[in-house]
Structure formats: C-alpha cells, structure tokens
Amino acid sequence: MHHGGVYVEGSQAMHNVNIVVNNDMCTGCCECIGACTQNNICIMMSKTVGHPVPFISDEDCNNCGDCLKACPQAALLIKELA
Ligand code: SF4
Numbered sequence: 001m002h003h004g005g006v007y008v009e010g011s012q013a014m015h016n017v018n019i020v021v022n023n024d025m026c027t028g029c030c031e032c033i034g035a036c037t038q039n040n041i042c043i044m045m046s047k048t049v050g051h052p053v054p055f056i057s058d059e060d061c062n063n064c065g066d067c068l069k070a071c072p073q074a075a076l077l078i079k080e081l082a
C-alpha cells in the first residue's frame with residue numbers, strides 16, 4: 001500500500017487495521033464525523049494542512065467503514081497494520 005502523504009492518528013492499534021486521513025484529499029467538510037456511530041472522530045485545525053482535519057482514534061473504532069463511505073473526497077483509507 002502507498003503511504004505517501006498519509007499519516008496515522010491514534011495509532012495505538014487495537015485492531016489489525018485503522019483508518020488514516022490523506023491530507024492532500026481532505027477538505028475538512030466534516031461528513032465523516034457525522035457518519036461515525038461510535039463518536040470516534042473529532043476534527044481539529046491543522047496548521048500544516050491549513051484547514052480542519054479529522055482525527056480518528058482506534059479506541060472505539062469497529063472498522064464499520066461508514067466514515068470511508070461518507071467521505072466525498074475519498075480522503076479516508078484503511079491502513080493495514082503490520
Ligand atoms: S470505521 Fe466506523 S467506527 Fe471506525 S471511525 Fe469510521 S465510522 Fe467510526
């Protein structure tokens with residue numbers, strides 16, 4: 001999997017996958033936050049990106065994939081952990 005431009009938030013792995021945000025694609029629209037039934041996504045301003053970006057914790061994530069489906073930019077990816 002290509003990891004360029006991708007970073008991982010909350011990478012205390014409790015699952016064999018986690019969700020990562022591609023900053024190059026994300027517009028900060030917040031659609032992913034509303035889609036998460038686990039309340040597992042919060043958004044914070046990123047100085048480096050220049051707009052708010054979601055922070056996705058592994059803690060309560062059940063890997064349902066709803067945030068990926070909700071993202072109009074396809075900015076969310078599932079990263080397989082080693
Ligand atoms: S995969 Fe599901 S539970 Fe995990 S962050 Fe996305 S919407 Fe929330």
Ligand code: SF4
Binds near residue numbers: 070
């Ligand atoms: S839905 Fe996609 S583009 Fe919108 S804030 Fe979430 S990751 Fe970024």
